[in-house]
Amino acid sequence: MESVGIGIIGAGGIAAAHAKAYQMLGTKAHLIGVADIDEERARAFARRFDIPVWSSENDDILKRDDIQIVSLCLPHHLHAPIALAALQAGKHVLVEKPLAISLEEADSMIRAAQKAKRNLGVVFQLRFESDVQRARLILERQLIGTLFYAEVSCLWWRRPMYYENNWRGKWATEGGGAVINQAIHHIDLLLYLLGMPQRVYAEIDTIAHRIEVEDWCLATLYWDGMKASFCASTCAELEADVSRLLILGTNGSVQMFPFRPHSRQEERHLQIAEACRTIPEQELPGHTAQIHDFVFSVLEKREPRVSAVEGRRALELITAIYQSAFTQEMVELPLTPDSPCYTTAGKLEMARRYTAARAKRT
Numbered sequence: 001m002e003s004v005g006i007g008i009i010g011a012g013g014i015a016a017a018h019a020k021a022y023q024m025l026g027t028k029a030h031l032i033g034v035a036d037i038d039e040e041r042a043r044a045f046a047r048r049f050d051i052p053v054w055s056s057e058n059d060d061i062l063k064r065d066d067i068q069i070v071s072l073c074l075p076h077h078l079h080a081p082i083a084l085a086a087l088q089a090g091k092h093v094l095v096e097k098p099l100a101i102s103l104e105e106a107d108s109m110i111r112a113a114q115k116a117k118r119n120l121g122v123v124f125q126l127r128f129e130s131d132v133q134r135a136r137l138i139l140e141r142q143l144i145g146t147l148f149y150a151e152v153s154c155l156w157w158r159r160p161m162y163y164e165n166n167w168r169g170k171w172a173t174e175g176g177g178a179v180i181n182q183a184i185h186h187i188d189l190l191l192y193l194l195g196m197p198q199r200v201y202a203e204i205d206t207i208a209h210r211i212e213v214e215d216w217c218l219a220t221l222y223w224d225g226m227k228a229s230f231c232a233s234t235c236a237e238l239e240a241d242v243s244r245l246l247i248l249g250t251n252g253s254v255q256m257f258p259f260r261p262h263s264r265q266e267e268r269h270l271q272i273a274e275a276c277r278t279i280p281e282q283e284l285p286g287h288t289a290q291i292h293d294f295v296f297s298v299l300e301k302r303e304p305r306v307s308a309v310e311g312r313r314a315l316e317l318i319t320a321i322y323q324s325a326f327t328q329e330m331v332e333l334p335l336t337p338d339s340p341c342y343t344t345a346g347k348l349e350m351a352r353r354y355t356a357a358r359a360k361r362t
């Protein structure tokens with residue numbers, strides 16, 4: 001295959017980043033169609049990006065033979081059902097984060113992709129940043145010694161208007177709040193750099209917004225010999241949103257964002273600087289780089305750099321965080337299919353009970 005035809009389903013806020021990234025690929029990718037349940041939105045999007053086909057019916061995209069890749073830019077609860085339909089129609093599918101709202105859904109998507117022999121990827125654009133690659137190299141080479149502590153913060157603010165639509169702010173459609181929507185990027189980075197923790201204890205709260213889901217979370221994550229504190233928020237009224245990842249080792253540290261690796265030992269500090277120099281500066285924004293990687297994974301018949309399995313890992317830790325917050329108990333990882341929040345129905349029932357108990361207390 002020399003080039004691929006592209007369809008985009010969901011023409012809201014993030015879809016433009018996908019369309020622009022595909023357009024930058026010149027002859028390698030052609031935008032063929034866009035669908036949105038809101039036909040006028042699909043039409044306007046098609047006009048803006050010079051896309052020949054638009055529709056309010058997703059099937060009008062999925063049935064076309066000239067489309068090989070579909071980007072899903074949809075509310076979270078629609079990721080699984082529409083990805084399944086797209087895979088069944090023989091498309092390679094790039095899903096915006098999160099992969100799905102439950103592990104049950106994620107597993108059915110991964111199975112469907114394997115069966116259809118199609119690529120299924122999930123957007124985690126921060127992994128494509130040069131500094132993230134540098135941090136990973138520093139840890140792989142154990143340049144900061146034995147790790148003992150990490151701090152992960154997503155202290156963001158979202159205006160009340162952000163939740164004034166038909167899907168955000170609700171367990172059934174957003175699948176959670178600040179953790180599954182915003183801090184999922186930080187959680188993915190944590191997993192990418194440090195691997196899956198063994199246990200988690202978490203608390204969630206809804207502080208500033210009139211929504212069902214959390215706008216605040218505080219958690220402690222435990223590995224053998226190492227701990228991390230994690231907080232996620234959409235209610236932090238700071239001058240600017242703060243994203244922080246700090247990793248401490250016995251011989252140094254790595255901080256992001258901005259990226260500041262450090263060791264007091266001069267020789268190690270020089271080794272760190274030398275390792276960093278081996279990673280070239282990524283010129284494209286992360287989102288664009290990831291979408292290009294997905295297109296090339298299809299053209300070159302290989303796995304994308306961020307596959308659905310990675311999306312499932314982030315969702316597993318997120319599910320454990322919610323389960324701990326709902327039960328007020330420490331949760332052991334990995335989760336199994338009999339974990340109470342594994343299925344969508346189980347998770348929603350746990351959320352319902354948690355919300356009812358919380359309403360009684362306040």
Ligand SMILES: NC(=O)c1ccc[n+]([C@@H]2O[C@H](COP(=O)([O-])OP(=O)(O)OC[C@H]3O[C@@H](n4cnc5c(N)ncnc54)[C@H](O)[C@@H]3O)[C@@H](O)[C@H]2O)c1
Nearest residue numbers: 010011012013014015036037038073074075096097098123
């Ligand atoms: N990677 C990132 O940094 C990033 C940033 C923002 C959003 N996102 C993700 O992108 C996704 C979409 O978010 P958004 O902010 O663009 O949301 P949005 O609400 O702006 O857009 C969603 C679109 O889907 C359409 N839609 C709803 N139901 C549909 C259906 N059944 N069939 C077809 N279209 C349908 C809506 O009409 C709307 O245009 C979410 O998963 C979100 O988490 C990712």
